[in-house]
Amino acid sequence: MTDTAETPKMGDALSVSNLTLSYGGVKALAGVSVVVPSGEIIGLIGPNGSGKSSLINVISGAYRGPYQGEVCINGTDVHDMPAHRRASVGMSRIFQGIRLFDTLTVEQNILLGGHVHYATGYVASILRTPRARLEMAEQRERARAVMALFGDRLLPRADQQVLSLSYANRRRVEISRALMTAPELLLLDEPMAGMNPHETEELTEQLRALNRAQKISMLLVEHKMSVIGDLCANVYVLSSGTVIAHGPVGMIQQDEKVVEAFLG
């Protein structure tokens, strides 16, 4: 996966250019361009139905239909890349409504994020060869390290079924699972939704720490402007499928078009 030095997007974790997407004749996205420079947290805001989730779905591969334009993750055009391969170029995501594997435990859910990096084949895994055991032990070690990012929120609950967890903890499991894929780019679709102010504050700090310590770039969709203000240097504003404004948070909040889009 070595990329050529000539690629202009080199250095950007994500670059979406001129993305156009229609569902049955209705344009969901019209010529959207978004860049997440490496190591930055970029905000994405907009009224309901403005195309935020559509954008996230195209980037992550959840949307499989045709689109025009270009989506590059870490300099790789992902147009023909099946969803499960995108994790291997360093992208992972969480979902607007939490999507966990309900019959698995906390630890198993998180371990699943590591599958993309497994070197052990199925047969070796069934035969439990020394190498397979070693890799499995390593993965569990990594999973514990990821859980440790959330203090003692998840570690004591590692063997519980995810269904028995609180909403906030379920969200933490989902983020942990995404982190387990060792992403360079994280797509966060309203991670604070449904959390109380204290939990929101805690998660904000944890995301900031992740960004600083592990240099993980993020595209953050969020309704709470305080969170956007805390975390993001730059913000894109989507309305009716187009980017109507783009820039630092303070500037965006003054933009007439933005005010109109949110109030109108």
Place this chain on the structure above:
Amino acid sequence: MQFFATQLLNGLTAGVVYAMLAVGYSLVYGILQQINFAHGYVYMFGTFVTASLITSGSPLWLAIAAGLVAGAVIAIVIERFAYRPVRGNRLAPTVTAVGVGLIIENVAQLIWTSRIRPMPFPFQADIIRLGPVVLSPLQILVAAVGLAMAALLWVISTKTDLGRAMRAVKDDLATAELMGVPVDRVVVTVYVLGALFGVVGGILYGAYYNTLSVTMGFSGTLNAFTATVIGGIGSVWGAFAGGLFLGVLQAMVTGYVSSALLNTVTFTLLIAFLLFRPTGIAGVQVASRP
């Protein structure tokens, strides 16, 4: 007491064979919520490969290996060309499965004719005495293979990334894919596993009962399917339990009631479970997402 022990052993032996076949249905249903109607034909074909190689003088290990490989290859081909293109559709896979099954049966008839054939196997005529109870070395083999296959299933489902991925795909296929799980590979592996369990069951069946026919692809799977429903379709442990339960029940009905009631009992049980306890004895509620 001796009669009871004999019938119990007969029932358990048949039960292990049913269980092997039932696991094949349950594995596939468990992750795709689809009844793999081609399963019976796949196991029939693999078993016939083994039987005809034994008859033509191949070493036993080679014949068994070839049967397993044949079953696996057919499963891969069917998954790739008959199931994957229509995955997600509720009805289409059933139609393609039945079509593929008929093709396999016709090919098998062309190769092996529709004559009923024996399957020579070591120990077929040997008996072991345990006090008053007569036992066949093959019954011990059937039990040992049954245990080994159960152990294999246990290792896969609890100790491997494959097992974890299977459960994740079952819970939410799309999310599993987005989290980097190679879903196509997991699905085809499950079909292959199902086929291998089926062929193992078929070989045990042929070895123990010494009679094979091309039509066993359809008729022979009735019991396996009933066992799957009794056990709770989608649960592999339910399939094991359902297989053993059905085998023992049939032996007891034959032994203590009447062999004339065997089909009546089997079908009544199937219908009763479908009507009153569709989740089977395992009671698994297959997770469904809106």
Place this chain on the structure above:
Amino acid sequence: MMSIVSKAALRRAIPAIASFAVASIVLPGLCGTSAFAADTDAVHIASTAPLTGSAAAYGIETMNGVHLAVEEINAAGGIGGKPIKLSEYDDQCDPTPAATAANQIISDKAVVAVVGNVCSSATLAQMPIFGRVGMPVLAATTSSPALSAKGFENFARIIPNDDIQGVASLDLGTKVLGYKRIAVLYPSDDYGQALLAIAKRAATASGAELVAAETYITGSTNDFSSVLANIAAANPDALFLAGYYADMGAAVSQSVRAFGDKHIALLANAQTQVPEYVSLAGAAAEGTWVTNVYDINNPSEQNKAFVAAYTKKFNAEPGVQAAAGYDNIYVLKQAIEENKGSTENLMPVIRATKHEGAMGTISFDKNGDNIGGSLVVLRLTGGKWVFDDESTKKLNAH
């Protein structure tokens, strides 16, 4: 009760294909008219057998036997000095062409008897048509009990019907071999149910006891272990295999485990006498007793002569079809001779005939059924079906 109708009159009244409705209106007026118009030059016999279609092989082999007998008889001066003249019809083993053939036969006033029938369904369609003119039918290998159960007055057949064969398989065990405790393994279909009923009757009649009756579903049961355990637990002397050869082969193969050291004799019917049974059942089949309607190795003088002549003429070994066709003509010859050369009112004479033929001793009951005196006994010995002369004689003596 059946009136004999002048064929000439019939021909005037009803051309070639007569419907029953027309016949029932016309016939009363024709009753009592004179009998067969005499053809003094020859004995005219018609044959109806499948010469084309799926059963053609059986029909052709039957006709080979018929031809051989006709040739021999004519070379030796015919019947009472008159040669046999054979007219052959093809019934295709199908009721519709069979009815057409029957109508053609009854329109030929010279024909005195019909021989050669192979298929029960075709013969059932023909019998009412032949009955209208009282045409004697001496069938070859039709074996359905339904044919004689209908009470046709003009019907007799060369081979014992399925019921009589079934009784004989059981009688071999009880009356000849002296077994007292009999178990039965039968398929759950009509065929199996019928054989079970026969076995029950025959066992009771011979003073033996039916100690176990176990059933299975043909085509889907391959696991016989539980029913065999039941049979073993009932402690029988003999097991009557009243099913299809493939199922019986599987069951016998599995019986080694169920029966252990118990010696349980195996009695089977004719259809088990095939190589597939032996290959499926393996060593456990050794010693299986079978009754059949014919065996090429029957050492009787009549059979030896028949086999030699047949092999010389056709360069092939005769089977049951050929033997039945051959005996068919000789029984008819003997009946006409016993009727002092007359072909009038032939059926009562045929039914009273006792003939030593290639198959064995052929004699009939009041329904025209071969009573089973010609059945042969074979035993699987060293993987081969061997004719058992002593048991055959004992069985036929009963």
